[in-house]
Amino acid sequence: MQTNLLSKETSAKSTHMSDKINHPQLCQWLDSVAHSRDKQAFTHLFQFFAPKILRIARGKFPNEAQANEVVQDTMSNVWRKAHLFNKDKGAATTWVYTVMRNVTFDMLRKIQGNKEDNLSDDIWPVAESMSCETEGFDDHLADKNLLSVIENLPQAQQDVVKGFYLREMSQEQLAVHLNLPLGTVKSRLRLALGKLKVQLGEKHD
Amino acid sequence: MINNHPKFELIQAFVNGDLPASLSAGIAIHADMCVECQKTIAQFTEQVAENSFEEEFLDRFIVDDNDALESIAAIDFDHMINAIVDSSDIDVVVPTIEKNISFNDETYIIPTALNSMELGKHAHIGKLTRTRIQLNENEIHTSLLHIQPGGGVPEHTHKGFELTVLLAGSFHDESGEYVKGDFIMLDGSHQHNPVSTNGCLCYTVASAPLHFTKGINKLLNPIGSFIY
Known part of the structure; x- marks a missing residue:
């Protein structure tokens, strides 16, 4: 019953959304992780996102261990921050992308010897992604x-x-x-x- | 009204996470004040995210990449999942506490994007005060630059690029008047002489010392390094 509600909201959101990704399903899994720490739902999210994150990370980090670290850090942020996802503000894919991009950005800064200062969440807030403050x-x-x-x-x-x-x-x-x-x-x-x-x-x- | 915005190519690189922290923060500061760019960023992020996580998009570059496929198979995902869900921690959002900075008895709120950045001491020359933002980005230097009423920077060009985001107040140069929120990106082809009648505070990112161009001002070239 809730699924219908979700798909209506999500699909009405934007022209960029394709049918290739089951957005309502992703939202529901995130929701279950946020509300009931649902490990099964997290496993589904992991199976959907992790291989893709790994592939993208392999493009940015030559070192395999670093690419794995991006997957590990991104997905554990998803587990710990799921309650910050707000489906009214955007798609689950957009939110996970933000989490992944932030993890990658901070790690690159660290590796390039700039600094270990985790600036990404100030630049791209994960809680209220680009909202008017x-x-x-x-x-x-x-x-x-x-x-x-x-x-x-x-x-x-x-x-x-x-x-x-x-x-x-x-x-x-x-x-x-x-x-x-x-x-x-x-x-x-x-x-x-x-x-x-x-x-x-x-x-x- | 804000008239100067980042080019779309810059916004793309920003969303992809490909820009240095200095420029990323500059765009974030601008977007905080610019609804238009906020919208562009949100839309583009959504699009990039969609592309990133679409199966077919991935399939396209899976071809010819057997090594990568093998290494993916080699990772013990189950182990990773178990390690993650073992933790019952959740991340608490601590409400951001506003940080302030004072220049000549005036207090300004530091933009959120700069919250975790380390600031250096104030340095003064005439009506200019500069505080370095310690980002360790080699030849790229980032600062907060305060100009007192009536102050300005003598006519100069930029050897590399110079980004100015106006945080408060206003200034003008040959091209016109700039206001709070304006995102002004200049390169070597520009020559200008910015003056602030009522004072202003800027976030600046420069990739090379300024180069003063006019007559006696050439003597000022050491100041170029001060502002850079």
Whole structure:
């Protein structure tokens, strides 16, 4: 049922999309990795992407071990960052391409003896790929303020608030990630929000 | 309004990850302020990604490449998958904390693309202040260049290329007025004399010292190395 929804959104996205890649399927696998750390779905993603990444990397790195490292690093970033993929912002292929290009870029810089400084994610953000950030500008100060208030919460509540608002994980994802019952996540979030309201309310009113 | 944009060839190289960090950051900074280029980049990225991961595209160069095929077969993918999914870590996005930089009592926000780059100390000549960005790209030098109101750079040409991305304020030369967000790429065929009436802050990438061209200004050629 969800598949229909997905394919509608994805196929309407752009003229560049071909039928040769099953985009809705890729999105669904990424989604399963993000939401339920689904190893089977990851294996499917791996089987689809890894051989292609390896081939592309072989073109950029003469050294076999380095090409393998690109595959390993790209795919493990996919595993660890799947929750940052936003299907409304673009195709799964575009997102994985960004992850791969960034891994490659940082590795080339390292190999060429420039520096080991991992600049790629600042140049090509993986979280919100090329989105217009201008509207966020005014909020940075408020964010900093908010962050300092969050830092004062008990650790257990901090984890939930940060996961939910900063990493934009769902309550279900958080429950899996923190290994807690869903009810506990919900009640911690409620408690934390109550405290935040009191603290921020004082300053905002 | 922004009137100067990167050429499409540059955007292509940017998306492919083929440009040095200095130029990549220059394009990212420009795109952050330019909706038009943002769109071009997004579309081109999507297209490149699609091509990269299309089976048929790959088939085309699989032919004649038996060595590569064999080495792919030799890699233990199952082992790699297991090693990856063994880890329960997920990457936390730390909200980027804005970095500031001050020139002559004015504070500017450093563009996000430069967030992890190391900045050198300020160096001054007249109304110009330069801070080197430490990218270690050999003959390519990257800097933040601040020009105080009324300041400018005497008429010069560029031996290599010189990229200027205007981060704040404005300046003008023989070709016109430049504003915040403008992406100005010049090479040896250009000669200009930029002046900033109200002051400005630029991100600059140069591949060779500037070369001053006019009369007494030739004495300034050491300054060319300062700005480079």
